[in-house]
Amino acid sequence: MAPPAEVTFGQLLFAGIAVMLLAAGTLLVFLVTYQKRLLQQQLHMRTAEAIHQQQLLVAIIEAQEGERERIGQDLHDGIGSTVATAKLLVNRLTSLPNQAPPPDLLALIEELMTTAVQDVRSVSHSLYPAVLSRYGLAEAIQHLVDVCNETGRLPIGLALEYGQPLALAQELALYRICQELLHNALKHAKGATYLAVQLHQTPQLLTLAVEDDGCGFAAGANGAGRKNGGAGLRSIEVRVQMLRASLRRHSAPGQGTRMVVELPLLPS
Helix, strand or coil: CCCCHHHHHHHHHHHHHHHHHHHHHHHHHHHHHHHHHHHHHHHHHHHHHHHHHHHHHHHHHHHHHHHHHHHHHHHHHHHHHHHHHHHHHHHHHHCCCCCCCCHHHHHHHHHHHHHHHHHHHHHHHHHCCHHHHHHCHHHHHHHHHHHHHHCCCCCEEEEEECCCCCCHHHHHHHHHHHHHHHHHHHHHCCCCCCEEEEEEECCCEEEEEEEECCCCCCCCCCCCCCHHHHHHHHHHHHHHHHHCCEEEEEECCCCCEEEEEEEECCCC
């Protein structure tokens, strides 16, 4: 005998409600699980970001200490020794109360004091380049290259395409990077006959490149070819991270070195 229509409808209704409850429960479990995973991912990202910020802070402090150490050495080895020598010569003058000072001695003291003044200006400029705050990044790099060329150690060429100034903090970081790249090249590019500096800006990207035709190096595990990359390279990498830029190295033994910093620019 066929079941009444009311019974069949009731069974179907209960079955439908059960299926809906099961589906709702499954959806609820999925949402809870997804939310937990999302929270775990966010927590992991925050932890990783905190670790990265801590590592960046440590690297910044190390770079600053390295720069202070180098400035201290410059003061001690350069200005300190020059002034000490001048003091000895002045003491010689005081030991000749009844004699006219020898002209060559006076000339030597004047030369030493001139050197000391120049060294003080050089250290002062390395601490904070006044030309940067007054005239901008392009003029500051031009001045830096001119000063390096005056030493006669290596001819340095410069190409500038920089039409839209950046924030002072960004320009200062880029200037320091260029300063350190030039310092490293002058120090390590054995056999080089030229250095080339290029600052190129487009609406989307700013590129700073320093290239030499020196001895080059074989990129090691750290990409630097030298033990720990050196304090100078570490200082560059820290500033590149602060700018959220990228640093690319192109080098091989006997084929020179090209260091390129690329900074993406936000639309105005």
